Amino acid sequence: MKTEQEAAPEGARRAGAREWGGLVLLALPALVIAMDFSVLHLAVPHLSADLDPTSTQMLWIVDVYGFLIAGLLVPMGTVGDRIGRRRLLLAGAAAFGAASVLAAMATGPEMLIAARALLGVTGATLLPSTMSLITTMFTDPGQRRLAIAVWSGGFMAGGVVGPLVGGVLLEYFWWGSVFLPALPVMIALIAFGPFLVPEYRSPSAGRVDAPSIALAMAAILPAVYGIKEIAKDGPGAVPLLALAAGAVLGWVFVRRQRRLTDPLLDLRLFAAREFSASLGAQTAGLFALGAVTFFTMQYLQMVIGLSPLAAGLWTVPGMLLGVAGNLLVPMLARRVAPGTVVTWAFAAAAGSMLLVAAAGTSGLALAVAGFTLLNLVLNPAMVLTYDLILTSAPPERAGAAAGAAETGNELGIALGVAITGSIGTAVYRRLLAGDALPDGVPPEAAASARDTLGGAVAAADGLPGATAEPLLAVAREAFVQGMQVATVLLAVLLAAVAATTGVLLRRRRPAATPAAEDREEPRAREEAACDA
Template sequence: METTTTATPRAGRREWTGLAVLALPCLLVSMDLTVLNLAVPQLSADLRPSGAQLLWIVDIYGFLIAGALLTMGTLGDRIGRRRLLLTGAAAFGAASLVAAFATSAEALIASRAVLGVAGATLMPSTLSLIRNMFQDPAQRTTAIGIWTVSFSLGGVLGPLLGGVLLQHFWWGSVFLVAVPVMLLVLTLAPVLVPEYRNPQAGRFDLPGALLSVVAVLAMIYGIKRFASEGPGWLPVLAVAVGLVVGVLFVRRQRRIAEPLIDLRLFRIPGFSVALLANTVAFFVAFGSLLLISQYLQLVLGLSPLRAGLWTVPSSLGFVVGAMVAPALVRLVRPGYVMAAGMAVAAVGFLLLAQVGAGSGLPVLVAGSVVFFLGVAPVYIVATDLIVSEAPEERAGAASSVSEAGTEFGGALGIALLGTVGVAVYRDLMSGTTVSGLPVEVGESARRTLGGALAAAEQLPGGLGAELAAAARDAFAQAVQAAAVTSAVIAVVVAVLCALLLRRTRGAAPDAAPATPERAA
């Protein structure tokens, strides 16, 4: 019996131009995560928000992106991924306009909330559309690499562009950047981006969607409160509520005929191990970035602008790693590429573990560049595997799971690696004695490096310098401990990827059997 084959369709100029359109909203979503930080002093003086309102202005955007991801990915499979993208782009542009001219803290919080929900529609819809537009595996990996680079560039451009705008205009100008970009997306996407929806999708599971939003929001909120304020009843309660609701969500998904997430996907090694690697990659990266930013400003004494500029090389390392990944995955199996990436990241963390309280800037920059260079291929290949292993009609749901893993990994890394750093700092400072140091000042100095430096400024010259030096040395050792922890975790995940994905291959780039299932 003769077996016929059909060549996998390759993307042309229209698809690659459409990819540029898909990259634009991703660029803006990541910019909005960072650009507001620089505007906080100006908007605080203008709107005069309370402390709680200021926290919600900064945090609610990221919270709602994380909480709505799972729902929006599945919704796009049902109503159409391009339709979801266009709806989200219109909402993002409108909310940006409202935020720019907000006259009260309440209005700014509300508009940032809408921005978060709109942002959650953009990420899974763009990634799942890439799955439809780029059928050839090699092209798809390259496309996902470009899509990922757009996020990284947004993180770099956010503070730089925000600084330029705030130098010449009012704080609301940082939001207006999104308006013309989203108008461009709304104009070009209907022409260049194809529509796709699951033709056999059943009813949308609204109760399941609500359960997923509550579970993710509660856990992310609890983890971030734990990271910023330390242990307490509120973060513990929030995480507990999130876990309980998450269990109810999983039980519901197992029972109903048309679940939001097909839990059988987690039985596929290419899906589950890739999701684990993706989550862990952002766990170690985001957790380390928090400590690095504090080290640059509080230990080395750099200004926020200079500290931000010294993080640009690590972002460029991520871009280089993302662009190299497609070439690597053509030559080596995905599991080995991910294992090698995590191994390179481990080397970067071991470099980071060599920083001291004095001249640690070259070592810190080199270490951060190396670990981002390693993390980037892990994210690219893991995302490609997650989307590719899922059925095409559920690519939106798979994309949302991938992005939710990224959010959880980053939040957990900030909380847990931050906790490691705090524990080491407090332990070292508890054994530090400075003669003549008042008891209340000593307690403040032992809690945080910022408290120690503030206390040192209020003490006589020699006494203050001695306290500041001890605190900086303790924090440098805390960074070392967190870096070693990250290196160990990276090595463990590298071994898991090499072992569990050793038989997983990328789909054949040239041809595929013309089976009835494929034809359908």
Template sequence: MMDTSHPAPKAGRREWIGLAVIALPCLVYAMDMTVLNLALPALSTALQPSSSQLLWIVDIYGFLVAGFLITMGTLGDRIGRRKLLLIGAAAFAAASTVAAFSDSAEMLIAMRALLGVAGATLAPSTMSLIRNMFHDEQQRQFAIGVWIAAFSLGAAIGPLVGGVLLQFFWWGSVFLVAVPVMLLLLLVGPSLLPEYRDPHAGRVDAASVALSLASVLVTIYGLKQIAEHGLAWLPVLLVLAGVVVGWLFVRRQGRLAYPLLDLTLFRRATFSAAIAAYALSCLAMFGVYIFVTQYLQLVLGLSPLAAGLATVPSALAFVAGSLFAPRIAQRVTGASLLVWGLAGAAVGFGLITLAGTGAGLALVVVGMVVMSLGMAPVFTIGNEMIITAAPPERAGAASAISETSSEFSGALGIAVFGSLGTVFYRTGLASAMPPGVPAEAAATAMTTLGGAVAAAESVPGSVGQALLGASRAAFVDALQFNAAAGALIVVAASVVAAAILRKGATADVAAAKAS
């Protein structure tokens, strides 16, 4: 039972200003995931990268962020979370500046890689600092809501900021947005942010770093290849190799006095339930979202700008839900909010299954808003449960596990849902292929909906229109299937989280009686 005779101290002005300071780099970190996409045409003209180099320019940032999260979380616990955050901010500012003025594809890939390593310091350092800055539970929940909202807002405004910059400046300007934000953090961070480290931390195990990095990079790369090109032996073998290396990594952690991944954290019911809910939510959300964006443009025929605007309500709903979830948590327990938030998100997925009707756009927009409102408490309260379930000295490692689970689950969702949706689309189109479509156009249409749209334009008259209609109908069926699968996954996540929390509560009661 919580000791209420000595309430936790309330955060003051310094802590709230410090929160604003660490929220800004989180916003920039999320923007860097999306802001580059609009600059690709101009960048391609200027640097003339090969197709392979262009893919690495886009992908290597996210790969290395995911690969180094666990390492950086543990490193922050060891050398100091503020110190690691400031080192990361300096590296991020320097790499962003050099990236903006890159004169070759190789140089830009190298800088994007460094940005990924520096970016991996931000999430675990900032969330674990929140754990040290806000000791009152309600204030800490709201602070994490602001932290989550910063990531959501950054991802949402990335394309908008990129579009404005590219309207007036060269492609490299999209990288310079991060520089003043990181310089502000370096300027005021030492005076506003507290330092915290584990006084009993051991050295960081180099072999564990290598194993974790190899496992994450190989697995996510394999999943991405499956998502882009479908099932094939090489990417499947890569995923299996990554899983094997991951098993070796986990096995090694159990033998270390100061492990990179603290397996004892998973013995805590609250921690396990929150991680399960968070991971399964990301799996479903990322998997369905890639189909929704294609639906808006290739089925409904919206322009990229109009499609982007259609996603704004859900982004704002996520921000609002993240900020209001702590207030709701004052009336119901965090566990209840986690479980019912997942159930509410399932309703949003259910609305998306109705896409393709006359009110398709409205249903998808409303469905995404409901989904975001349900997911926001899972992200906000779930992350608060994760870092408070861990001992204070391991908060960095706990937050890194949280972020790594979301990266893994997002990649897995894109690969699995993308593969299933593609199979569903191809099967549906094959059975509804209009007569008279040339074999080459039919083969192109069977690859993706984008290929079908291009193929339909090359086929004159009613046959081309019939091909376009059949391909869009097949894609809508695939979207509906994936949305239904997403609804089932978040319902399952709700049930799993409730079961783990109930089992943990029973164990706690039994332990209390025994003592």
């Protein structure tokens, strides 16, 4: 017997073959975006050797994509409601494909950073368009939940196949080839989208507040720039001014959101402690996942010495166990309070960081075990925190809560790479300063080796073995110590999150509804609010 919330809306029709074919198309961008995240980390050693970016440029290459997606997800959803969701999706697909080619053909760090920034802008058009179109195409509640599960599966599949596809491409082609799998997907989307995906415009679409978008970007990017420059060269006038400017602009952003009728970020949601605790936990969890993936991919290839394909294969168990953990969420939610699951997951994640920290220069098993455990415990916790974010918000603000959750996801990953990467770089550079390098290293090679581990590996390739081996040993040890400092700090962060959620989420009881409803009903309310 259907509950009141399960009952199909009056006039709802069941989706047919066209809608299900359209769903396959809409799931493909999710797969590509998830793949882009994992394959780029795998390609870092190769693009380092070819483009010779500085440590700061490398961090921008990795995380500028996430910062721009985080800042543009919500406004792009509103743009789609105004001009047409399908139109925005197809235009974004064309631009994403062009940006992928630009990234693949990049001839310098600056060009690659610009291409990654364009990928972030265009990627922000794909995610809200695909999700909102699913709510239009599938009006039957049961079919809509299945459709959302298929779409979510695209992200999971991308995380699993990304290291494998990236490993094969890097084994046989140049590093830029990792961006090209997006091309056939975007071409298929443009070719078949007009026939399989309906157009939709919302007559009540909100206004895009351009000043809020500009303020958000102007607050985040200078602050990140300041952190990276301080890690590279120590405190200085310019990075300190950038940090101060970011803080001031962040305060202006918050003030503006409080005054707007239709804010970019609805600050009223944070009055609910369950919402604040869940969003904070989710952002911190993805902060850790992004950071550890960044370090692990470099560690496996440039410290342990694995090929790209072998490194990718070693990460697959963690990805698969993360998917398996997600499938256990409905059962756990019926038997254990969500707050309890989240608390223990973060406590276990803190332990996984200590495994990675203990790896040393020859600890393949410990590094892989830590990476695998982190994925196993944090992925289910992310599902539960997303559910708690949506269900803790009033139904009429479910759309705003979902936008905050997605923004927190992308911002957490980008900040994880930026901040912990800067910490690791600072330790690395400090340990290689002065006369730490072995005798016989030419000045130009020494400068490259002191900046990044990728630079040290590239420099060693042009040196005789008697000089190259000691140089690599010193550089690898410095990288590992930087990784150890970063992962110990991450362990402290995750333990603090575990303690906080243990207090703030302790009142939430286990769900009493069936498993499928537990996972999808909050999302259904989100889409209903978006369609209102």
